[in-house]
Amino acid sequence: MDIKDRTAIVGIGQTRFGKGLPESELSLACQAISAALDDAGIAPREVDGLVMFSMENGREVEIARNLGLGAITYFGEVGYGGGAGCATVGHAAMAVATGQCRVAVAWRARKRSAKTSRPWANVGSRVSGSAQWTRPFGLLRPVDEIAMLTRRYMYEYGATRDHLANVALACRKHANRNPNATFYDRPLTREQYMSARWISEPLCLYDNCLETDGALAVVVTSAERARDAKQPPVYIHAFAQSIPPQCQPMTNYFCDDPLRGPAWDCARLLWSKSDFRPEDVRVAQIYDAFTPLILLSLEGYGFCKRGEAGPFTEGGALEWPDGRLPINTSGGGLSEAYVHGFNLILEGVRQMRGTSTCPVADSPCCLVTSGEGVPTSALLLRRAV
Amino acid sequence: MSEQWLLPDIEDADSAPFWEAAARGELVAQVCASCGRRRMPPRPMCPQCRSLEHRWETLSGRGTIWSFVTAHPPLLPAYEAVAPYNVIVVATREDPAVRFVGNLVESPEAPFYRTNLALLQIGAPVRVVFQEVCGVYLPRWMLETSERS
Ligand SMILES: [Zn+2]
Numbered sequence: 125m126d127i128k129d130r131t132a133i134v135g136i137g138q139t140r141f142g143k144g145l146p147e148s149e150l151s152l153a154c155q156a157i158s159a160a161l162d163d164a165g166i167a168p169r170e171v172d173g174l175v176m177f178s179m180e181n182g183r184e185v186e187i188a189r190n191l192g193l194g195a196i197t198y199f200g201e202v203g204y205g206g207g208a209g210c211a212t213v214g215h216a217a218m219a220v221a222t223g224q225c226r227v228a229v230a231w232r233a234r235k236r237s238a239k240t241s242r243p244w245a246n247v248g249s250r251v252s253g254s255a256q257w258t259r260p261f262g263l264l265r266p267v268d269e270i271a272m273l274t275r276r277y278m279y280e281y282g283a284t285r286d287h288l289a290n291v292a293l294a295c296r297k298h299a300n301r302n303p304n305a306t307f308y309d310r311p312l313t314r315e316q317y318m319s320a321r322w323i324s325e326p327l328c329l330y331d332n333c334l335e336t337d338g339a340l341a342v343v344v345t346s347a348e349r350a351r352d353a354k355q356p357p358v359y360i361h362a363f364a365q366s367i368p369p370q371c372q373p374m375t376n377y378f379c380d381d382p383l384r385g386p387a388w389d390c391a392r393l394l395w396s397k398s399d400f401r402p403e404d405v406r407v408a409q410i411y412d413a414f415t416p417l418i419l420l421s422l423e424g425y426g427f428c429k430r431g432e433a434g435p436f437t438e439g440g441a442l443e444w445p446d447g448r449l450p451i452n453t454s455g456g457g458l459s460e461a462y463v464h465g466f467n468l469i470l471e472g473v474r475q476m477r478g479t480s481t482c483p484v485a486d487s488p489c490c491l492v493t494s495g496e497g498v499p500t501s502a503l504l505l506r507r508a509v
Numbered sequence: 510m511s512e513q514w515l516l517p518d519i520e521d522a523d524s525a526p527f528w529e530a531a532a533r534g535e536l537v538a539q540v541c542a543s544c545g546r547r548r549m550p551p552r553p554m555c556p557q558c559r560s561l562e563h564r565w566e567t568l569s570g571r572g573t574i575w576s577f578v579t580a581h582p583p584l585l586p587a588y589e590a591v592a593p594y595n596v597i598v599v600a601t602r603e604d605p606a607v608r609f610v611g612n613l614v615e616s617p618e619a620p621f622y623r624t625n626l627a628l629l630q631i632g633a634p635v636r637v638v639f640q641e642v643c644g645v646y647l648p649r650w651m652l653e654t655s656e657r658s
Binding site: 249250251252253254256257258259260261262263264265268271272273275276279321322323324325326369370372375377378379380 | 517550
């Protein structure tokens, strides 16, 4: 059995983005889901499926009680933080396609702008598990872990800081067109990028995503039901997940080939389930907690050969409107908002609806990916014809 | 300040023998008793043959720098106070896929956060030294060329 085009995203909703928002994560989740249901024109009582991140603070029962949902017949959660976003939507699609529920909601609500909320600030003085091999030596934050891979990547393939800047500048340029983006009114120049302070050398301030409070949600239902929804359906054409062999999240140095990340196996399944090839894709939303993740993902998902992602970014290739592959057309995690990559899914939907502020008209589909470097997932969304 | 460093849980069942060996000044790796494959970090089962039996092999303590970073604030307080500092990944001579995260130091006693960052270079040969922090012996690394014995 295949889920190809059998389900569609019919509603999207989000709260405002900011730092130090007063509402709880539960309240933000309820607001985003409520907005998504209104967008779809679907009543809360019709929702019978819920899929969320395992890290979510607002649990299913509270979501259902607050929103007045009907009987829930499918619920599930996906782990590994930034790798989970596309998978929550994929699980919702599988549940609808197999009849476990008829209308499913997937969401992410997150408040991370307080410094004490960062996971690396909450470790005890004794660390166990895989962290005992990294934290005591001062490899504390996700940015340090990815910077280590980036240095090796630059060494092996000759990628440069200019290539990383190409990513940061493309995302910022797109955010500058999106009134909902954190950096709507803040242009970024290459000079600013190059003179920014280091966070973990070779990565500087602008290689890092934002820390944002906010919530987003999508509504998934069957393709049949989607035909009479308020919005044009955006079909879930293909979905894939991956934990590659010998994976160790973020510190993937303890395997034969650390630069071949989770994207590779995820991509193999995704394309095998798809009518499209990478060359058909004209717009993509690629998980961007850090700029080098874009380079690794461009290779993993087959837009260029291994080691060629640096040069691939040259000549404005990632920029709307004329680039070969405009990415993160709402600004992405780097410049719109970082809500564990869930905003990339909503932008993928807007691209397929034609409502993006950087609309790419000629792409039949949009690739959306979740975190590279962790157990991951991806979606290929298809435009209604 | 040293009591604010993060330290490994040396009573962790899978890795306690590693930290005991480190206290003796030996760098060891877990080796499958059935198929002989090395594995790092330590864990209960061999991914090659699923054997639960293993032994510990003493490595030469030699390797090369596979990659490195320089960490700058914001960091946890103890680390922020000494930033910027280096963190390296070392590929061991015995098996380049057996790697350790550590720090480059300029002498067996020198603090890792005092290392001249210009010394860091991918491919540079290094050898292990062990530094005691609150009763735990952490493997750190010196450039082979900075040996002056
Ligand atoms: Zn074995």
